[in-house]
Amino acid sequence: MANQIDSRIPEGPLAEKWTNYKAHQKLVNPANKRKLDIIVVGTGLAGASAAASLGEMGFHVINFCIQDSPRRAHSIAAQGGINAAKNYQNDGDSVYRLFYDTIKGGDYRAREANVYRLAEVSANIIDQCVAQGVPFAREYGGMLANRSFGGVQVCRTFYAKGQTGQQLLLGAYSSLMKEVNNGTVELHTRTEVEDIVVIDGRCRGVIAKNLVTGKLERYGAHAVCLATGGYGNTYFLSTNAMGCNCTAAVQAYRKGAYFANPCFVQIHPTCIPVHGDKQSKLTLMSESLRNDGRIWVPKNLEDAKKLQRGEIKGRDIPEEDRDYYLERRYPAFGNLVPRDVASRAAKERTDAGYGVNNTGLAVFLDFSEAFQRLGRKRVDERYGNLFDMYQEITDVDPHENPMMIFPAIHYTMGGLWVDYELQTSIKGLFALGECNFSDHGANRLGASALMQGLSDGYFVIPYTMQNYLSDQIQVPHIDTKAPEFDAAEKAVQAEIDRIYNIKGDESVDHIHKKLYHIMWDYVGMARNEAGLKKALAMLKDIRKEFNEHVRIPGDKEGLNVELDKAIHLRDFITMGELIAYDALERKESCGGHFREESQTEEGEAKRDDENFMYVACWQYQGSDEVAPTLLKEPLDYQYIKVQVRNYKK
Amino acid sequence: MDTNISFTLKVWRQKGPNEKGHFDTFEMKDIPGDTSFLEMLDILNEQLIEDGKEPFVFDHDCREGICGMCSLYINGHPHGPAQGATTCQLYMRRFHDGDVITVEPWRSAAFPVIRDCMVDRSAFDKIIAAGGYTSVRTGQAQDANAILIPKDAADEAMDCATCIGCGACVAACKNGSAMLFVSSKVSQLALLPQGRPEAAKRAKAMVMKMEELGFGNCTNTRACEAECPKNESIANIARLNREFIKAKLAD
Numbered sequence: 001m002a003n004q005i006d007s008r009i010p011e012g013p014l015a016e017k018w019t020n021y022k023a024h025q026k027l028v029n030p031a032n033k034r035k036l037d038i039i040v041v042g043t044g045l046a047g048a049s050a051a052a053s054l055g056e057m058g059f060h061v062i063n064f065c066i067q068d069s070p071r072r073a074h075s076i077a078a079q080g081g082i083n084a085a086k087n088y089q090n091d092g093d094s095v096y097r098l099f100y101d102t103i104k105g106g107d108y109r110a111r112e113a114n115v116y117r118l119a120e121v122s123a124n125i126i127d128q129c130v131a132q133g134v135p136f137a138r139e140y141g142g143m144l145a146n147r148s149f150g151g152v153q154v155c156r157t158f159y160a161k162g163q164t165g166q167q168l169l170l171g172a173y174s175s176l177m178k179e180v181n182n183g184t185v186e187l188h189t190r191t192e193v194e195d196i197v198v199i200d201g202r203c204r205g206v207i208a209k210n211l212v213t214g215k216l217e218r219y220g221a222h223a224v225c226l227a228t229g230g231y232g233n234t235y236f237l238s239t240n241a242m243g244c245n246c247t248a249a250v251q252a253y254r255k256g257a258y259f260a261n262p263c264f265v266q267i268h269p270t271c272i273p274v275h276g277d278k279q280s281k282l283t284l285m286s287e288s289l290r291n292d293g294r295i296w297v298p299k300n301l302e303d304a305k306k307l308q309r310g311e312i313k314g315r316d317i318p319e320e321d322r323d324y325y326l327e328r329r330y331p332a333f334g335n336l337v338p339r340d341v342a343s344r345a346a347k348e349r350t351d352a353g354y355g356v357n358n359t360g361l362a363v364f365l366d367f368s369e370a371f372q373r374l375g376r377k378r379v380d381e382r383y384g385n386l387f388d389m390y391q392e393i394t395d396v397d398p399h400e401n402p403m404m405i406f407p408a409i410h411y412t413m414g415g416l417w418v419d420y421e422l423q424t425s426i427k428g429l430f431a432l433g434e435c436n437f438s439d440h441g442a443n444r445l446g447a448s449a450l451m452q453g454l455s456d457g458y459f460v461i462p463y464t465m466q467n468y469l470s471d472q473i474q475v476p477h478i479d480t481k482a483p484e485f486d487a488a489e490k491a492v493q494a495e496i497d498r499i500y501n502i503k504g505d506e507s508v509d510h511i512h513k514k515l516y517h518i519m520w521d522y523v524g525m526a527r528n529e530a531g532l533k534k535a536l537a538m539l540k541d542i543r544k545e546f547n548e549h550v551r552i553p554g555d556k557e558g559l560n561v562e563l564d565k566a567i568h569l570r571d572f573i574t575m576g577e578l579i580a581y582d583a584l585e586r587k588e589s590c591g592g593h594f595r596e597e598s599q600t601e602e603g604e605a606k607r608d609d610e611n612f613m614y615v616a617c618w619q620y621q622g623s624d625e626v627a628p629t630l631l632k633e634p635l636d637y638q639y640i641k642v643q644v645r646n647y648k649k
Numbered sequence: 650m651d652t653n654i655s656f657t658l659k660v661w662r663q664k665g666p667n668e669k670g671h672f673d674t675f676e677m678k679d680i681p682g683d684t685s686f687l688e689m690l691d692i693l694n695e696q697l698i699e700d701g702k703e704p705f706v707f708d709h710d711c712r713e714g715i716c717g718m719c720s721l722y723i724n725g726h727p728h729g730p731a732q733g734a735t736t737c738q739l740y741m742r743r744f745h746d747g748d749v750i751t752v753e754p755w756r757s758a759a760f761p762v763i764r765d766c767m768v769d770r771s772a773f774d775k776i777i778a779a780g781g782y783t784s785v786r787t788g789q790a791q792d793a794n795a796i797l798i799p800k801d802a803a804d805e806a807m808d809c810a811t812c813i814g815c816g817a818c819v820a821a822c823k824n825g826s827a828m829l830f831v832s833s834k835v836s837q838l839a840l841l842p843q844g845r846p847e848a849a850k851r852a853k854a855m856v857m858k859m860e861e862l863g864f865g866n867c868t869n870t871r872a873c874e875a876e877c878p879k880n881e882s883i884a885n886i887a888r889l890n891r892e893f894i895k896a897k898l899a900d
Contacts, residue, residue, distance in 0.1 A: 053787040068708060069774050071814055072716045088794060124789070131790035133783050133843045135807040142797030160807055166715055167810060174782035181778040189771060212763055241711040276681060280688050281712045389714075392731075392738055395651060395683065458787050507698040509691070554703040559764050561706060562698065 005258075005617055005633040008419040009113045014639045015095075018117045021420075022463055026470035033058035036469055037221040037477060039206055041193045041248055043070030043176065045169055045450060046433025047227030049457025052175035055184035057462060062219055063176070064191045064208060066243055071173045074229060074241040075453060078165025079286040081147060081157035082450040084122040089146050093154040095119045100640060101152045102448060105338055106413070106441020107591035107607060108642050109261070109615070111635065113420060114438045121459040122451050126158055128458055132171040136160050149446040150287055151338040151647075157447045162286055162385055168450055172457070191217070192564065193248045194492045196224060196255055196429060199484045203429035206248075207485070207492050214558045216492055218485050220478025222469055223428045225461065226252060227453075230412035230434040232265070234572045234579065235524075236516030238409035239271060239284040245568035246575050249416055249435055253578075254624075257424040258417035258617035258631065260437035262575070263582035263593045266444055267525055268410035269295075269342035272393055273362040277513075282408040283393060285365070286386055287446045290335045292370040292379065293403070295342070296322045297354040297363050304354045314356065314364050314402040325349055333647040340443045340592045340605075341647060343407035347525045348603060350406075357404050366402035407525060411449060413440040413592065414582070417617045417633075421464035422456060425617075428468065432456040437615070442591020499566050500556045504549035508565040511546050515569070515576060518542065523580050528596040532584040539577050543624065546573060574624050581618065585630055588612045609642060651682030654741060656748040658693065660705050663754075666761040666769075672751070673705075682742035686729065687712060687719065689741055706765040712737040714878070717813030720820075721766055722753040727817035727876045735815065735878045755820035759827070759863045770816050772862040773830065780854035781834045783843050802840050809837035811879045818873035818881070824865030829873040831855050832889035833881050839892055849899060852892035 010021045028036065036059050040051040043065040051063040065073060085098040098119035103110055126144070130136065136158050137145040146155045160167040179185040190211040197205040197220075205220040231246035232238040253259045270285045298304045299321050306312045325345055327334045337345075346363050349355070356362050370379050376399065380387065387398045394404070416424050416431035418438055423430050433453040440448065479485075522535035546569065554560045589598040589605035590612065598606045615633040655678045663670030680689055687709050694704035710718040719736040723729035729739045744750060754766040761769050810833070818829035835852045838844025844851070867886060874883045 049787075056786055067710060067716075067718060068770055069717075069814065071774075072710055072718050074711060074716070077711045077713055077715050086793070126793045127790040128785075128787060130793040130796065131783065131785040131843055133806075133838050133841050135803050135810050135837065135841065136793075137807075138798055138800045138803040140800050142799055143794050160810075163715065163811065166813075167807075170810065174777060175785075175787070177774060177778040178782045178784065180774075187774075189774075241716060243710050275683050278681070278684055278688050278692055280685075280691055283713050389738075392734065392740065393683075393685075395740075395742060462787065507695055509695065551698060551701075553698050553701060559706065559767075562704060 005631055006419065007111060007633060008421060010420065014112060014116050017113050018120055025463060025467040028466045028469050028473060030058050032473040034060065036060065036472065037062060038465065039219055039221040039224040040227060041206065041225065042073065042227035042229065042435070043173070044073035044075035044227060044229060044433060045172055045453030046435070046457045047073070047225070048169065048172035048176045049454050050225055050227060050432055050461045051185050052172060052179050053458055053462045054465060055179035055182070058184070061179070061185040062188070062221060063185050064188045064193055066190065066192045066211065068189055070176055070187065070189070071170060073169060074244055075169045075450070076166045077241065078450055079162045079284065080149060080288050081159035081164045081447040082125065082168060083149070083156050083445070083447045084126045084158060084451065085119055085156060086123050086126060088144060089155045091154045093156050097154065098122060098156065102439065102445060103441065103640055104645060105151045105445040106443055107645055108441065108609070108613070108637065109264070109590060109635065110439055110441030112637060112639055117460065118439050118452060118455050121455050124459055125451060125454045129168060129171050132175060134160065134167045134171040147288065148291065150290065150336050151445045165450060168454065172454070194567070195251045195488050197484050197488045198255055198426060199482060202427045204478045205480060205485065207488050211564060212559050214556070214560060216489050218480035218489060220480045220485070222472050222475060222478065223430065223465060225430040225432055226416065226435050227432040227457070228435050230415065231572070231575045232409045232412050234515070234575045235409040235519045236512045237274065237279065237282050239268060239282050242281060245571065247568055247571045249431070250571040250574055252416060252424065252426065252429060254620050255426065256620065257426045257429060258619055259414070259578055260417035260615050260617050261414035261442070261582065262578040262618065263586055264413035264442045264591060265409060265579065266339060266411040266413060266592045267343040267407045269339055269346055269407050270365060270405045271408035272390065273357055273404055273406040274359065283389070284408070284410065285390060285403070285405060287339070289365060289383060289386060292374070292382065293335065293365040293367050294324055294369055295326050295335055295363055295365055296324045297349045297356055299323045301353055304356060307356045308358055308360050310358060314366070315400070323354070330647045332649050337647045338443060338445065343525060344594055344605070346407055362404040362406045364402040365405045367398060368402070371399070411444055413437065413442060413444055417615070421467065422460055423464070423468065430461060430465070432461060442593055496556065496563065496567070499550065499570065500552050500563060502547065502550050504551045506545070506549040506551060508550060508562055508569050511542065511550060512569050512572065514545070515542055515572060519576050519579070523576070523583055526594050526596050527583045529584065532580050535580045536577060536584070539573060539580065543573050546570065578618055578628065581628060582616050585616060586612055607644070651742050653679040653681050654744060654746045655679060656744060656746065656750055658750050658752065660752045660766070661754055662705070662765050663762050665764065670762070680741050682740065684741045685712070685737060686723070686739040686741065687737050706767050708767050709737060714738040715813060717815040720755050720768065720815055720817070722755060722820055724751055727755065727820040728878050733878060733880050735813070755816050757819045757825040759825060760816060760819065772864070773814050773816065773827070775862060776827065776831060776855050776858050777834065779858035780847070780851040783838060784847060796842055798841060806837045806840040809833045809840065809881070809885055812881055813879055815878065817876050817878055819864065821872040821876035822865065823870060823872065824868060826867045826873070827859050827864040828867040828886050828889065829877060829881055829883065831859055832885035835889045835892055836885040839888060849892050849896035852889055853896035856889070856893055
C-alpha cells in the first residue's frame with residue numbers, strides 16, 4: 001500500500017532497541033563528513049544542540065534563526081526543570097519508570113520505542129550539560145539537587161533556579177558558538193526559512209528570507225532538520241514568544257510531510273489571566289507553584305459574583321466557604337494533578353460561574369496555608385522571584401491576596417510526523433524537538449520538553465543522520481541553480497507579492513485576534529462536533545478575510561515586520577484548520593484533547609482505545625482550501641499495560 | 650486599581666544604519682496602567698497601521714524578561730526606570746499623566762542601528778564564539794555527580810550565568826564597554842571546576858575580541874551594574890581582570 005505508515009522501529013526487546021540500532025547503523029567516515037552539508041533550522045534546545053553536535057562531528061552545518069542571536073530562541077523561557085532518570089535521590093526511579101510515567105502522562109498516545117529511548121538517554125543529557133558548565137542547583141554536599149513535578153511520584157527534575165531553560169539553552173548556544181568559531185557551523189541570524197526544496201523525492205535545501213534585507217536566499221544541503229518549535233501561537237494569546245511561528249513546518253506539510261496529532265495542544269493551568277483586549281501574550285507562572293499553593297474558588301455563587309464586581313477580595317472569604325476543587329476531586333494527587341486535568345477543572349468551575357476576577361475567567365492560587373506552615377521566609381526562598389514577577393505584572397502582592405491564575409495555550413504535543421530516526425515522510429527532512437510529534441502523546445509532563453529537545457539534538461540525530469547520509473557520500477554539493485530551487489523561490493516570492501498587494505484595511509494582529517477567538521472558543525479546552533464544524537466554517541471565512549483585507553504598510557523590499565507577521569498568519573490559519581480537522585476526527589477525550597461527547601458521569605475524560613489508539617497523520621491535498629486526508633499509524637503497546645489514567649486514588 | 654494615563658511619546662526613527670535619525674512625537678490617550686510598555690507600543694503601531702503609516706520597529710520576543718531581545722533606552726535609562734527589569738517587564742503604571750516619555754535605541758559604536766530602535770548586537774555572539782564555553786564534545790561525559798561542586802560556588806556561578814545578553818551594560822556605559830557582559834560569562838565558568846582548565850585563555854580571548862569589535866574600556870563608573878536588568882555585579886569585572894592577568898603572565 002502506498003500510504004502505509006512505517007515508523008521503522010528497530011527489532012528486538014524494548015530495552016535493547018536503541019543499543020541494537022547504534023550497533024548496526026551505517027556510519028560516514030571523517031573524510032566524507034566534510035563533504036556533506038546539513039541545514040538546521042532553529043537554535044532552540046533541539047536546533048542548537050543538533051547543529052553543535054553535527055558540526056563537531058565534522059559535517060558542514062548551515063544554521064538559521066529568526067532572532068538577532070541564537071541565544072534568544074524560546075527554549076530560554078522554560079522555567080521549571082529537566083527530567084532525567086538518574087535516581088540520585090534513591091527514590092526508586094529508573095529508565096523504565098521515566099518511560100512509564102511519560103507514556104501514562106501522555107494518555108497512551110505516544111510510541112513506546114521512541115519514549116523508551118528518550119528515557120534511556122535522559123541521564124546523558126545531565127552529564128553533558130554539567131560538563132558544559134550549566135550551573136544546576138546543588139545540595140550542600142556538592143551533589144546535584146532535584147525537585148518534584150506534576151504527574152509523577154519520584155523526584156527526578158534537575159533545575160537552575162526558575163531559569164532552567166535559559167541555562168540549558170546557553171549551554172547549547174555556547175557549544176554552537178564554539179563550532180561557529182571552528183568553522184564547522186555557518187550561522188545565519190535574522191533569517192527565516194520560508195520553504196523547503198525537494199528534488200527527486202529528497203529534501204535538498206531551503207528558501208530563506210533575510211529579515212533585514214528582505215531578500216530571498218537559496219541554501220542547498222544533503223539533509224535538512226527542522227527544529228522550529230510548536231504552533232501554539234495559532235491561538236494568538238499563548239505563553240509562546242511573539243516570534244514563534246509554524247511557517248516552516250506548515251510549508252513542509254504542504255510539500256508532503258505528514259502532520260501528526262495536531263489536536264494535541266497543551267493548555268497550562270497556571271498562567272496570569274487575560275487582563276484586557278490589548279494584551280499581546282500570556283505569562284506563565286511555573287508549575288512548581290502547585291507544590292505549595294492551593295487552588296480554589298468560592299463555594300457560594302454569591303461570593304463569586306461579589307469578587308467579579310470587585311466588592312470583596314479573596315482573603316475576605318472564610319476558609320469554610322472555599323472550594324479547593326482539585327483536592328476535592330482528586331484526593332490522591334490534589335493540586336499536583338497533570339496539566340490537562342488541572343486546566344479542565346478550572347474551566348469547569350469558571351463555566352459554572354465561580355470565576356474570581358472581573359471577567360470571571362480566573363481561579364485562586366493561594367499560599368496562605370504555606371505561609372502558616374513554613375513561614376513567609378521559607379516560602380519566599382522557593383518562589384520569591386515568581387511572586388515579584390506576579391506583583392510587577394498585576395500590581396497585587398501574593399502575600400496579601402491569593403494569586404489569580406487561568407489556563408493558557410503553552411505547548412503543542414502534535415507536530416510533523418517522524419519515524420524512529422526522526423525523519424519525516426519526506427526523505428532527508430528531519431524534525432526535532434517540539435516541531436515533531438513523537439514523545440509526549442496527548443499530554444506532556446512538566447520538565448519533559450527540555451529533555452526531549454536535548455535528547456533529539458545531542459543524542460539521537462547525530463546517530464540517525466549518519467545512517468541516512470551513508471549512501472549520499474557520492475552526491476556533490478547541491479546546486480541551488482536547479483529548476484526545483486527556481487520554482488520554490490518563485491512560489492515564495494509570488495506569495496509575498498500576493499500578500500503585500502492585498503492592500504486591505506485590517507492589520508495582521510486584528511485578523512489574528514479573530515482567529516484566536518475562534519480557536520479558543522471552539523477548538524480550545526473543550527470541543528464538540530457542532531462547535532468544531534462551526535469553527536471550520538469560520539476559519540474559511542478568516543482566510544477569505546485575510547486574502548481580501550490584510551494591510552501591510554511600508555515597503556515590500558527591506559525590513560518589514562508586518563509582512564513577516566502576515567506570512568506567519570497565513571500559516572496559522574492553515575494550522576488552525578488542521579487542529580480542528582483532527583479534533584473533529586478524534587471523537588474520544590484524551591490528554592489535552594477533550595471532546596464533550598466523550599466523558600464519564602463525573603465529567604472526567606473518557607478515552608476510546610478501541611477506536612482511537614493511533615497516531616493521526618494528516619496528508620496535504622494540494623490546496624489549503626481542500627480538506628486533508630487522514631492516515632493512521634496504529635499504536636501497539638507491547639511492554640506497557642494500557643490503563644485508565646486515574647489521579648483520584 | 651490601575652488608572653488610565655495620557656502622555657507624550659517621543660520615539661526614535663531611523664531608516665537604516667547610515668541614515669540620519671529623528672524623533673517622532675505622538676500623543677497617547679487613556680492607556681491603562683496594567684498595559685506593559687511594549688503593549689503600549691503595540692497600541693501605537695496598530696494606530697499607525699490604521700493610518701497607513703509604517704509601524705515603529707523595535708526588538709522584542711519572549712515578553713517575560715528572559716530572552717534579552719527587548720532593548721529600549723527610555724528616559725535616559727536602558728530598559729527604563731524600573732530596577733532589575735527588562736523593557737518588556739515595565740508597566741505603564743510606572744508613569745504619570747502628562748509625562749513626556751522618550752524612547753531611543755541602544756547607542757554604541759558596536760551596536761549599529763538596523764531600523765528605528767532595532768540594533769545589531771551580533772558583536773556579542775562573536776565575543777562568545779571567541780571563548781565563552783568549555784571545549785567539551787557531545788557524547789559520553791562523565792557522571793554529573795562525579796564532580797562535586799560546593800553549593801556556594803554553584804549559586805554564585807548561577808548568578809553570573811543569569812546575564813541575558815541584552816546589551817544594557819554597553820548602552821549604559823559612557824565608554825560603550827562590554828566588560829560586564831564578558832566578565833559574567835568568564836566568571837560563571839571560572840567559578841566552576843569544569844571551566845578552570847581554560848579560564849585564563851578564555852578571559853584573554855574574549856577581552857581581545859571585545860576590543861577588536863570596537864567596545865570601549867572599563868573606567869569603573871558602575872553605570873552597567875546600576876542598569877543591568879539581571880543585577881549582574883561588577884565584582885565579576887574584578888574576577889575577569891584577575892584571569893586576564895594570569896593569561897598575560899603565562900604568555
